[in-house]
Amino acid sequence: MPAGEAPAAPAASPPVARARTDRWAWVGSPLALLPLLLVATVAIVLLVASGLHNFGGSFWSTRYNFLPGDPAGSSWGIGAFVAGTAITAGLALVLATALSLALSISIVVYLPSLPSRVLTILTNLLAGIPSVVYGIWGFVVLAPYFGFTLEPGLRDVLGWLPGFGGPASEIGPYGILLAVFILTIMIIPLTTALMRDALRSVPHDLIDAGLALGATRWEVARRVRMRTARLGIGSAILLGFGRAVGESVAVAMVIGAVPRLPLSLYSASTSQASFIFYQLDSAFFYPFLLRFLVEIALVLLAIALIVNLAAQRLTRTEIATATTVGGAGGP
Amino acid sequence: MSASDPGAAPVLTVEHLTVRSPTRTILSDVSLEFADKEVTGIIGPSGCGKTTFIRTLNRMIDTSPGLRVEGSVRYRGQDIYGRGVNPVLVRQRIGMVFQRPTVFPMSIYENVAFGLRLLRTEEETVESVVRRSLTRAGLWNEIGSNLDQPALELSGGQQQRLCIARALAIEPKVLLFDEPTSSLDPIAAQKVEELFGELKKDYAVIIVTHNLQQAARVASRTAFLYQGRLIESGPTEALFERPKESLTQQYITGRFG
Amino acid sequence: MNDSLTGTAPRGSRRRSFSAGVAVGLAVVLLIVGVGAGFAVGKYYGNSTTTAASGSCSTTISETGSSLIYPYLQILSPNYTAQNPGICLSPQSTGSGTGISSAESGVVDIGGTDAYLLPSTAAQYNLINVPIAISAQLVVYNLPGISQHLNINGTIAAMIYQGTITKWNDPLIVAANPGVSLPSNTIVPIHRSDGSGDTFMWSSLCYMSWAGWKQGYGTTISWPVGPGATGNAGMVTTLASTQYGIAYIGISYLSEIKSTAGLQYGALGDQNANYNGSVSSGGAGQQNYIMPTPQNISQDANLALANLQPPSVAISLILGGVPGATNLQLGKGGTNSTATYTTPYPDTNLEYTLISLEPKSTAHQKWVVNFLEWALTYGGTYAAKANFLPLTAEVIGYDMLALNAVPVSA
Numbered sequence: 001m002p003a004g005e006a007p008a009a010p011a012a013s014p015p016v017a018r019a020r021t022d023r024w025a026w027v028g029s030p031l032a033l034l035p036l037l038l039v040a041t042v043a044i045v046l047l048v049a050s051g052l053h054n055f056g057g058s059f060w061s062t063r064y065n066f067l068p069g070d071p072a073g074s075s076w077g078i079g080a081f082v083a084g085t086a087i088t089a090g091l092a093l094v095l096a097t098a099l100s101l102a103l104s105i106s107i108v109v110y111l112p113s114l115p116s117r118v119l120t121i122l123t124n125l126l127a128g129i130p131s132v133v134y135g136i137w138g139f140v141v142l143a144p145y146f147g148f149t150l151e152p153g154l155r156d157v158l159g160w161l162p163g164f165g166g167p168a169s170e171i172g173p174y175g176i177l178l179a180v181f182i183l184t185i186m187i188i189p190l191t192t193a194l195m196r197d198a199l200r201s202v203p204h205d206l207i208d209a210g211l212a213l214g215a216t217r218w219e220v221a222r223r224v225r226m227r228t229a230r231l232g233i234g235s236a237i238l239l240g241f242g243r244a245v246g247e248s249v250a251v252a253m254v255i256g257a258v259p260r261l262p263l264s265l266y267s268a269s270t271s272q273a274s275f276i277f278y279q280l281d282s283a284f285f286y287p288f289l290l291r292f293l294v295e296i297a298l299v300l301l302a303i304a305l306i307v308n309l310a311a312q313r314l315t316r317t318e319i320a321t322a323t324t325v326g327g328a329g330g331p
Numbered sequence: 332m333s334a335s336d337p338g339a340a341p342v343l344t345v346e347h348l349t350v351r352s353p354t355r356t357i358l359s360d361v362s363l364e365f366a367d368k369e370v371t372g373i374i375g376p377s378g379c380g381k382t383t384f385i386r387t388l389n390r391m392i393d394t395s396p397g398l399r400v401e402g403s404v405r406y407r408g409q410d411i412y413g414r415g416v417n418p419v420l421v422r423q424r425i426g427m428v429f430q431r432p433t434v435f436p437m438s439i440y441e442n443v444a445f446g447l448r449l450l451r452t453e454e455e456t457v458e459s460v461v462r463r464s465l466t467r468a469g470l471w472n473e474i475g476s477n478l479d480q481p482a483l484e485l486s487g488g489q490q491q492r493l494c495i496a497r498a499l500a501i502e503p504k505v506l507l508f509d510e511p512t513s514s515l516d517p518i519a520a521q522k523v524e525e526l527f528g529e530l531k532k533d534y535a536v537i538i539v540t541h542n543l544q545q546a547a548r549v550a551s552r553t554a555f556l557y558q559g560r561l562i563e564s565g566p567t568e569a570l571f572e573r574p575k576e577s578l579t580q581q582y583i584t585g586r587f588g
Numbered sequence: 589m590n591d592s593l594t595g596t597a598p599r600g601s602r603r604r605s606f607s608a609g610v611a612v613g614l615a616v617v618l619l620i621v622g623v624g625a626g627f628a629v630g631k632y633y634g635n636s637t638t639t640a641a642s643g644s645c646s647t648t649i650s651e652t653g654s655s656l657i658y659p660y661l662q663i664l665s666p667n668y669t670a671q672n673p674g675i676c677l678s679p680q681s682t683g684s685g686t687g688i689s690s691a692e693s694g695v696v697d698i699g700g701t702d703a704y705l706l707p708s709t710a711a712q713y714n715l716i717n718v719p720i721a722i723s724a725q726l727v728v729y730n731l732p733g734i735s736q737h738l739n740i741n742g743t744i745a746a747m748i749y750q751g752t753i754t755k756w757n758d759p760l761i762v763a764a765n766p767g768v769s770l771p772s773n774t775i776v777p778i779h780r781s782d783g784s785g786d787t788f789m790w791s792s793l794c795y796m797s798w799a800g801w802k803q804g805y806g807t808t809i810s811w812p813v814g815p816g817a818t819g820n821a822g823m824v825t826t827l828a829s830t831q832y833g834i835a836y837i838g839i840s841y842l843s844e845i846k847s848t849a850g851l852q853y854g855a856l857g858d859q860n861a862n863y864n865g866s867v868s869s870g871g872a873g874q875q876n877y878i879m880p881t882p883q884n885i886s887q888d889a890n891l892a893l894a895n896l897q898p899p900s901v902a903i904s905l906i907l908g909g910v911p912g913a914t915n916l917q918l919g920k921g922g923t924n925s926t927a928t929y930t931t932p933y934p935d936t937n938l939e940y941t942l943i944s945l946e947p948k949s950t951a952h953q954k955w956v957v958n959f960l961e962w963a964l965t966y967g968g969t970y971a972a973k974a975n976f977l978p979l980t981a982e983v984i985g986y987d988m989l990a991l992n993a994v995p996v997s998a
Contacts, residue, residue, distance in 0.1 A: 064810060065803075065810045066808065066809060066810040067802075067803060067804045067809070067810070068791075068804045068805060068806025068807075068808070068809055069804040069805070069806070070804060074810075139818070139821075139822065139825075143822075143825050143826075143829075144825060144828070144829060147825070147826070147828075147829030147830070148829050169774060169776050170815075171829075171830075172815045172826050172829060172830055173817075173825050173826050173829050174815070174816070174817055174818070174822065174825075174826060175815070203433075205429060205431055205433045206433050206435060207394075208391060208394065208427075208429060208433070209429060209433035209435070209494070210435075210445075211391065211394065211422060212389065212391060212422055212426060212427035212429075212498070213422070213426070213445055213446040213449070213497065213498065213501060214419050214420070214422045214423035214446055214449060214450075214501060214597070215419070215445075215446075215449050216419055216597060219449055223435075223445070223448075223449075224435060227435065227436060227437060228435065228436050252782070252818060253818055253822075256781065256815050256816045256817065256826075257781030257782070257816040257817075257818060258781065258811070258814075258815055258816045259810070267815075268781075268815035268816050268817075270781075270816075278781060278782035278783065278818060279782070279783055279808055280683075280685075280783075281682070281683030281684065281685035281686055281782070281783040281807070282685055282783030282806070282807040282808040283685065283783075284683075284685030284686060284688060284689045285685050285688070285703075285783075285806065285807055286806065286808075289808070406593065407591055409591075409592070409593050409594075411593060413593075413594075415594040415595075416593045416594050417593065417594060417595060417596060417597060419597040420592070420593045420594075420595070420597060421593050423597075424591070424593070449597075
């Protein structure tokens with residue numbers, strides 16, 4: 001599992017040192033705490049940099065109004081950014097989860113070994129493509145299609161659905177819909193790989209048992225594999241969410257970047273990470289803008305930490321339960 | 332129910348069954364009949380093909396890629412390898428319990444109800460069938476009050492009997508057991524063994540075992556497989572006391588295996 | 589119970605094949621997406637320009653900053669090295685803010701920026717502003733059925749971007765465009781979402797033209813209405829798909845604008861519009877609408893310099909050049925009292941480089957100054973390739989004076 005595991009990686013002190021003398025044993029625990037200290041240091045540095053200037057009542061409001069000549073008269077609400085992040089990452093996650101499940105099930109269960117291997121290699125390859133490439137693809141190739149064809153069409157046909165209607169002026173090449181699409185394509189390889197591993201690790205005995213009870217392959221996939229691998233699938237989803245939440249470049253290129261609550265799926269909006277990315281240069285001109293960006297980054301750090309810790313917890317629980325499957329009994 | 336007369340035509344008829352892998356022949360020209368309401372034991376040393384054989388009887392063999400099956404296995408006259416046969420239907424008639432307990436990570440109740448859910452059975456029926464199946468597997472008194480408990484928390488022996496209850500719930504006609512007690516401690520194994528006397532009243536029961544005493548205790552007929560060939564079969568008592576073949580003689584007296 | 593083994597399972601096994609089909613279908617979609625991404629990448633790398641070989645560089649002049657200046661320096665670099673063997677220029681496109689901060693901290697020889705550094709800040713860090721090219725900004729719109737150059741002035745622009753004017757047939761726009769039949773559709777004002785010199789210029793124009801403008805001016809501001817787009821390329825794409833939209837786009841994108849169906853650029857009004865937005869007609873103070881021709885743009889750049897007292901290159905050229913008006917207040921440069929030109933384009937900007945008056949090595953700084961002098965002398969022939977306008981002789985003269993003050997050694 002590539003992402004998310006990092007903070008727990010370095011183990012205790014090297015066994016050689018410990019074997020020689022216990023005098024150095026205390027080195028072990030700080031080493032294990034190193035990643036934690038690192039994160040804490042980053043958080044503290046960011047906190048100091050921001051000076052905790054804006055945290056308070058209006059910090060969570062959705063009103064952001066930046067006046068370059070008048071920092072005191074500006075409004076520094078972070079709500080629109082958090083909402084934009086939640087909407088884009090959340091929708092992308094729902095789509096990516098459905099598609100990744102279908103893909104990983106077809107790889108593990110349905111496809112013959114050659115196409116299954118080709119798909120595996122392909123998803124691994126896609127996982128290695130830098131996000132900026134997805135971004136530029138969306139910016140150049142997809143954006144005109146979204147603005148001219150897809151979004152007007154969707155609005156005509158699905159306008160009655162919440163989010164798909166709204167004023168026609170919201171339609172444009174860059175906006176939430178394209179960001180969601182790019183994010184979905186971007187996280188599918190990761191979630192597919194993780195789900196595939198989770199589904200593959202289901203003991204073969206259980207698959208046989210399901211088939212012997214008169215279940216079809218699909219029923220076994222759904223009721224036995226997915227059920228048994230549900231924690232692994234859950235942690236795949238969380239890690240995918242973590243990636244979607246933190247993506248800056250690709251989203252910045254396609255979301256339209258207007259810090260306000262969207263009126264529809266076609267609206268230009270923004271996310272925390274992308275806003276930091278495309279405002280960074282201006283922050284050199286306006287110190288108070290830099291401070292605000294740091295605060296957005298702090299909130300993002302908190303979200304990413306929570307998501308990754310939750311994913312790790314799930315992974316660990318899964319290992320714990322996997323060892324008991326079919327393992328009880330025996331002399 | 333259209334069940335035919337007991338003792339009349341066999342439930343399962345195996346004729347000239349040969350199973351080949353790309354590199355070798357695993358089963359060679361096996362012919363054997365299984366009667367209803369009777370326990371048949373299949374014995375033989377490790378690697379003799381007993382597990383492969385029992386997996387051909389309900390087409391679980393389909394899950395092993397690269398194996399070719401020749402000859403026929405007929406269930407009440409229909410070749411289960413025939414054209415148009417749906418293996419899902421075969422497995423509903425011919426249930427199977429495996430060497431190690433294979434409970435699913437869900438509650439006891441949902442484990443037993445698994446096959447019924449596939450059939451979209453009404454909840455009322457499910458409840459009564461779960462109760463009946465657990466009772467027949469000798470589990471109701473032990474865990475009947477804890478049906479919402481995760482099945483993985485049961486002991487190994489209880490898990491294996493739960494698997495039997497789960498197989499019974501979909502009302503099969505034939506029950507296949509592949510070394511059902513080999514992963515259990517002696518007491519748990521005994522409890523499972525005790526069930527066979529009950530089960531044979533309603534089902535054709537086929538047990539693969541490497542435990543000769545177990546075969547002698549529970550089976551009324553026994554077949555001996557060696558290196559993929561059927562050496563001898565017949566009433567258990569006759570096979571153990573007056574084997575016709577010298578290989579059988581050597582095996583049951585412990586000279587190999 | 590039926591004992592037959594043939595046929596379907598007693599429930600929808602059709603669903604199984606359906607979901608298998610869905611899975612395979614999705615796999616195919618993913619494949620297509622992958623291949624498409626590959627082609628997009630290929631397209632981009634295929635068009636990339638090659639830079640000069642850096643193998644034989646004995647001295648490397650480092651530059652970072654404005655993404656607008658970057659293509660120009662890319663073009664200058666190999667030509668300069670060809671005439672000065674062993675001396676290379678290594679430019680980087682990072683953004684004007686980075687250009688300024690890197691010049692201040694001294695990590696690069698040259699900082700590139702779309703906005704001049706305030707003279708007071710420049711003095712604090714011992715930096716000087718050296719304009720290297722002229723750029724201008726176009727007001728572009730997507731109005732179905734209207735192909736002529738419309739007249740827009742700063743007041744109208746500010747009102748549109750503030751959300752005060754919402755329809756194309758607003759009386760103010762109609763009055764500025766006699767004889768044009770304007771539609772009643774809602775205007776969609778599009779802005780740059782990333783920090784940019786273009787936003788600095790456009791918000792300056794709004795700020796200086798209308799007292800009702802509330803958002804100030806800067807490289808990034810909060811826009812009350814309208815969608816955002818990233819980069820000038822994003823502005824063109826967004827405007828192209830937004831009927832009745834309006835946008836501000838750097839003149840370096842003129843060819844893209846001309847080749848995109850439905851887009852047209854307008855003439856901008858000079859300072860002679862009243863703050864209340866009414867347009868006076870006839871006589872003194874009559875509103876002129878000026879097209880972004882090279883000549884008009886150069887006039888604006890020259891005006892500022894020729895008549896500014898005291899002379900300074902750290903100036904805003906926005907709305908520059910109206911006789912008697914104090915219209916260079918952004919640069920706090922002074923009063924522009926007389927005008928010798930009649931049609932200065934009001935949305936024009938100098939592109940700046942920043943270099944140090946206290947270099948770490950005066951021997952190295954010799955080459956930095958040498959490069960800038962070369963660029964000022966010969967750059968004019970390359971400016972058009974980067975869609976810039978060549979500096980005028982007056983601006984170059986001020987630049988050369990400024991460079992003389994930089995300490996160098998042989």
